[in-house]
Amino acid sequence: MRIRPEDYAIHNAMEDVVEQAVEKVLEEDKRACSCSMCQDDIKAQMLNRLQHRYHPLLTGQPKPPGLELEDLETGLFNKVMLECYKALQLVKVSPRHEHDRVELTNTTEAILGFAVSEILSNQKLFFERDDLSQLMAESLNGLEPAYKTTHKGDAFSRVAEMDPTYIAYVYSAIFHALKVLDLGSRRTS
Numbered sequence: 001m002r003i004r005p006e007d008y009a010i011h012n013a014m015e016d017v018v019e020q021a022v023e024k025v026l027e028e029d030k031r032a033c034s035c036s037m038c039q040d041d042i043k044a045q046m047l048n049r050l051q052h053r054y055h056p057l058l059t060g061q062p063k064p065p066g067l068e069l070e071d072l073e074t075g076l077f078n079k080v081m082l083e084c085y086k087a088l089q090l091v092k093v094s095p096r097h098e099h100d101r102v103e104l105t106n107t108t109e110a111i112l113g114f115a116v117s118e119i120l121s122n123q124k125l126f127f128e129r130d131d132l133s134q135l136m137a138e139s140l141n142g143l144e145p146a147y148k149t150t151h152k153g154d155a156f157s158r159v160a161e162m163d164p165t166y167i168a169y170v171y172s173a174i175f176h177a178l179k180v181l182d183l184g185s186r187r188t189s
């Protein structure tokens, strides 16, 4: 079973609050560039430093309301704002808005997709969409994020060069998620 991005649906709720924080900070700092590329660069830096919160979007269920910055508990709110100011400073000092760009994505998700495909084939497991969404979300919550906005170091070149320790780390997150979700028994034969 080869997994493609359209085969499942997940959302990182941390992206909601990061978006709101960036908007807030850019409103206060008029000297910073607020183009969509600089905004994505700030978001990428922040998302790589904050604990992500992926959840599956299940079929037939209403999309859960987004996470609100103002609703975060104080410790996390402060951390989000601190990371936002830090990321803004970095991007202000060296904006990269003229470079070759891709949409803001978590490249760990693509790598995970390859690894999950391989495990499902090897274990002769078949997952419906909702199972897959749950597995992807749970596994990603156990892995370091790697949000990117440039072509440099995109997932496809990285998989080939991936070091065995990293592959083992990805596999262990998947097996842990399979166990937690009790999905290990959905065999096709």
Ligand SMILES: [Zn+2]
Residues within 6 Å of the ligand: 033, 034, 035, 036, 037, 038, 039, 095, 097
């Ligand atoms: Zn810009």
